[in-house]
Amino acid sequence: xxxxxxxxxxxxxxxxxxxxxxxxxxxxxxxxxxxxxxxxxxxxxxxxxxxxxxxxxxxxxxxxxxxxxxxxxxxxxxxxxxxxxxxxxxxxxxxxxxxxxxxxxxxxxxxxxxxxxxxxxxxxxxxxxxxxxxxxxxxxxxxxxxxxxxxxxxxxxxxxxxxxxxxxxxxxxxxxxxxxxxxxxxxxxxxxxxxxxxxxxxxxxxxxxxxxxxxxxxxxxxxxxxxxxxxxxxxxxxxxxxxxxxxxxxxxxxxxxxxxxxxxxxxxxxxxxxxxxxxxxxxxxxxxxxxxxxxxxxxxxxxxxxxxxxxxxxxxxxxxxxxxxxxxxxxxxxxxxxxxxxxxxxxxxxxxxxxxxxxxxxxxxxxxxxxxxxxxxxx
Numbered sequence: 001x002x003x004x005x006x007x008x009x010x011x012x013x014x015x016x017x018x019x020x021x022x023x024x025x026x027x028x029x030x031x032x033x034x035x036x037x038x039x040x041x042x043x044x045x046x047x048x049x050x051x052x053x054x055x056x057x058x059x060x061x062x063x064x065x066x067x068x069x070x071x072x073x074x075x076x077x078x079x080x081x082x083x084x085x086x087x088x089x090x091x092x093x094x095x096x097x098x099x100x101x102x103x104x105x106x107x108x109x110x111x112x113x114x115x116x117x118x119x120x121x122x123x124x125x126x127x128x129x130x131x132x133x134x135x136x137x138x139x140x141x142x143x144x145x146x147x148x149x150x151x152x153x154x155x156x157x158x159x160x161x162x163x164x165x166x167x168x169x170x171x172x173x174x175x176x177x178x179x180x181x182x183x184x185x186x187x188x189x190x191x192x193x194x195x196x197x198x199x200x201x202x203x204x205x206x207x208x209x210x211x212x213x214x215x216x217x218x219x220x221x222x223x224x225x226x227x228x229x230x231x232x233x234x235x236x237x238x239x240x241x242x243x244x245x246x247x248x249x250x251x252x253x254x255x256x257x258x259x260x261x262x263x264x265x266x267x268x269x270x271x272x273x274x275x276x277x278x279x280x281x282x283x284x285x286x287x288x289x290x291x292x293x294x295x296x297x298x299x300x301x302x303x304x305x306x307x308x309x310x311x312x313x314x315x316x317x318x319x320x321x322x323x324x325x326x327x328x329x330x331x332x333x334x335x336x337x338x339x340x341x342x343x344x345x346x347x348x349x350x351x352x353x354x355x356x357x358x359x360x361x362x363x364x365x366x367x368x369x370x371x372x373x374x375x376x377x378x379x
Contacts, residue, residue: 024321035329051092058242063254076239091216094170097154109175110179112183125164148163156186159179267353286366311366
């Protein structure tokens with residue numbers, strides 16, 4: 001390290017620390033923006049990756065059930081079971097509702113498990129057990145604040161929490177409550193008596209358009225048979241078949257692409273401001289020691305020596321700020337209401353952007369220092 005760079009920093013510690021702290025907060029914001037996007041992406045794909053389905057059969061002409069609404073026949077699973085290459089078939093339904101928990105209204109994603117085919121073995125319980133009864137039992141994500149053994153009223157019935165899981169949220173960040181599909185349909189279809197009477201008066205009866213229909217059927221196939229099964233079912237015409245990769249693409253490249261662009265633009269903006277702060281700090285530092293730079297040139301110091309001194313100051317500000325940003329991120333992000341996922345490649349991206357900001361920021365000070373002449377020491 002250039003000795004004079006360190007001496008200049010120690011002689012102006014307050015200026016150095018204030019600049020580094022300001023840059024550190026900006027870098028924390030950049031890490032937070034990228035981590036927020038990764039968290040939203042993780043939550044959006046959580047059920048798709050965890051439920052273990054090779055194919056999703058949804059309403060014809062739709063790409064549901066996550067990207068848009070979908071409704072299929074309640075007997076579709078029995079049709080699918082007869083297709084060659086299919087090993088297991090489960091129904092899927094998920095509805096978001098406002099539920100009162102401890103006197104507060106909370107949004108809950110009520111997800112139906114096709115019991116007894118699916119007891120929730122893929123959820124990764126932290127406490128309790130899997131579903132063992134077709135009615136009245138629930139598995140709750142710990143973010144809902146429902147302890148093991150807790151009873152909660154949903155719709156017309158009371159459900160007992162028999163298992164607790166962690167990190168099971170939907171793409172909106174709402175904690176999931178897993179019940180059997182009949183229970184999920186009852187919860188979604190719990191209406192006021194006046195609403196039922198009105199439907200009957202209008203001749204709708206039980207055929208009213210309600211959110212209680214099956215959203216999709218998920219299929220597991222024999223190895224190498226997924227494409228053939230998808231081709232056969234897709235030929236039926238009344239349904240659409242999406243692979244796991246299709247579901248990922250619909251969410252990542254469809255529903256979340258605007259968010260991805262916004263996150264990218266905000267990150268670039270924050271890194272640009274970071275470069276401006278570093279440039280201002282280095283430039284004012286250079287202006288303050290023009291006399292010393294002229295003296296160095298008078299005694300024969302080469303330009304690259306002075307260039308290295310200014311550049312190293314910018315890098316030291318950046319390194320200190322980056323370390324501060326990492327510490328702040330580990331302290332603050334766990335308290336955020338949404339999941340913030342920090343990946344090594346994102347941290348490397350922020351660090352790379354920081355280095356670019358340091359180079360560009362120091363260049364302004366270097367350009368000014370290079371214009372200094374040795375005779376200016378006499379001024």
